[in-house]
Amino acid sequence: MLYSIQKPKISLQFTKSCTLLAIESSCDETSASVIVNGQVLSNIIATQDIHYKYGGVVPELASRAHQQNIVPVVQEALTKANIDKNALQAVAYTQGPGLLGALLVGCSFAKSLAFALNIPLIAVDHMQAHVLAHFIEEPKPVFPFLCLTVSGGHTQIVLVESALNMKVIGQTQDDAVGEAFDKTAKMLGLPYPGGPLVDKYAKEGHGQAFQFSKSNVSGLDFSFSGIKTSILYFLKDKTKNNSNFIEENLKDLCASIQESLVNMLMDKLIKASEATGINQIAIAGGVSANSGLRTRLEALGKEKNWTVFIPKFEYCTDNAAMIAMAGHFRFQEGIFEDLGSISNPRLNTFFINTL
Ligand code: KG4
Numbered sequence: 509m510l511y512s513i514q515k516p517k518i519s520l521q522f523t524k525s526c527t528l529l530a531i532e533s534s535c536d537e538t539s540a541s542v543i544v545n546g547q548v549l550s551n552i553i554a555t556q557d558i559h560y561k562y563g564g565v566v567p568e569l570a571s572r573a574h575q576q577n578i579v580p581v582v583q584e585a586l587t588k589a590n591i592d593k594n595a596l597q598a599v600a601y602t603q604g605p606g607l608l609g610a611l612l613v614g615c616s617f618a619k620s621l622a623f624a625l626n627i628p629l630i631a632v633d634h635m636q637a638h639v640l641a642h643f644i645e646e647p648k649p650v651f652p653f654l655c656l657t658v659s660g661g662h663t664q665i666v667l668v669e670s671a672l673n674m675k676v677i678g679q680t681q682d683d684a685v686g687e688a689f690d691k692t693a694k695m696l697g698l699p700y701p702g703g704p705l706v707d708k709y710a711k712e713g714h715g716q717a718f719q720f721s722k723s724n725v726s727g728l729d730f731s732f733s734g735i736k737t738s739i740l741y742f743l744k745d746k747t748k749n750n751s752n753f754i755e756e757n758l759k760d761l762c763a764s765i766q767e768s769l770v771n772m773l774m775d776k777l778i779k780a781s782e783a784t785g786i787n788q789i790a791i792a793g794g795v796s797a798n799s800g801l802r803t804r805l806e807a808l809g810k811e812k813n814w815t816v817f818i819p820k821f822e823y824c825t826d827n828a829a830m831i832a833m834a835g836h837f838r839f840q841e842g843i844f845e846d847l848g849s850i851s852n853p854r855l856n857t858f859f860i861n862t863l
């Protein structure tokens with residue numbers, strides 16, 4: 509497989525001075541961040557605990573919690589950065605993908621603030637922002653690089669040609685890997701979100717203890733529905749004669765599930781590096797917080813002579829600092845939304861007056 513790689517269209521030199529507020533509200537974290545000339549000064553994240561008892565994110569509850577959180581979170585982000593709202597030069601927000609009602613809260617708040625302050629509004633793609641989280645701190649990758657973006661809703665191998673130019677060269681055909689972690693965790697009786705708990709128990713288990721069959725997909729695409737079904741039938745079979753099977757083997761089960769999922773990701777990443785000839789490899793998204801994935805990538809990096817980029821935990825799961833970084837790149841290029849298309853910004857002025 510051959511991929512033509514274009515030269516970066518924009519440089520990493522931050523030429524235009526830029527003080528920007530960014531808002532993230534795509535799922536169940538309400539987050540705001542202030543970035544000044546490419547330096548993140550604050551990154552406030554309010555997690556919504558209300559979903560735990562439902563075993564997953566309830567969209568309507570997420571929207572309502574965003575509405576409650578957004579003013580204090582933005583206020584805290586400005587205070588921590590020591591920036592007055594009148595010093596802002598732009599507002600960035602997550603346009604999508606995400607839960608519609610949740611996105612609408614961040615979007616309408618950002619639009620209203622930009623309108624009230626008469627400053628540009630910047631729409632940011634959530635998945636691109638996960639990739640651009642790598643530019644928040646040193647060491648920063650050099651274009652072009654590959655990024656395995658793994659979250660609750662996506663699993664992609666992205667060829668990153670520049671901050672604005674990214675090609676998805678491989679993706680899941682069904683479930684996302686984060687979903688596979690969360691759903692199999694649920695089968696083990698673990699609460700939502702199960703991914704971090706599988707990671708925790710896996711640390712004390714044996715990754716080779718149990719084997720699960722996986723569906724094979726050609727090329728650089730992924731499929732996680734097969735392994736999920738395989739784990740389900742495996743557990744049904746084992747608990748038939750021993751109802752304590754899961755309790756007795758929880759650590760080994762978590763380690764084996766994690767090792768299988770990480771192997772599936774790494775197999776395709778190796779293929780992608782071979783197909784593109786690129787050996788700068790990054791990971792991003794919530795699942796990049798997984799310790800098994802991080803350790804395996806570091807080991808592979810040494811073995812394959814890759815330069816590996818692993819984000820700080822704070823920038824793996826959903827956060828507004830990554831939206832701020834993506835917004836910063838768009839500000840440099842003057843890519844703004846048309847504020848004239850706002851239907852009725854007055855609807856949201858009550859938010860702004862409280863800042
Ligand atoms: O990027 P993210 O915060 O939100 C989405 O955009 O989806 O990713 C959330 C996903 C969830 O599926 C969660 O279980 C998973 O990331 N996750 C983990 C870990 N931390 C978060 N999965 C495995 N191990 C972890 N340590």
Ligand code: ZN
Nearest residue numbers: 659793794826
């Ligand atoms: Zn995300």
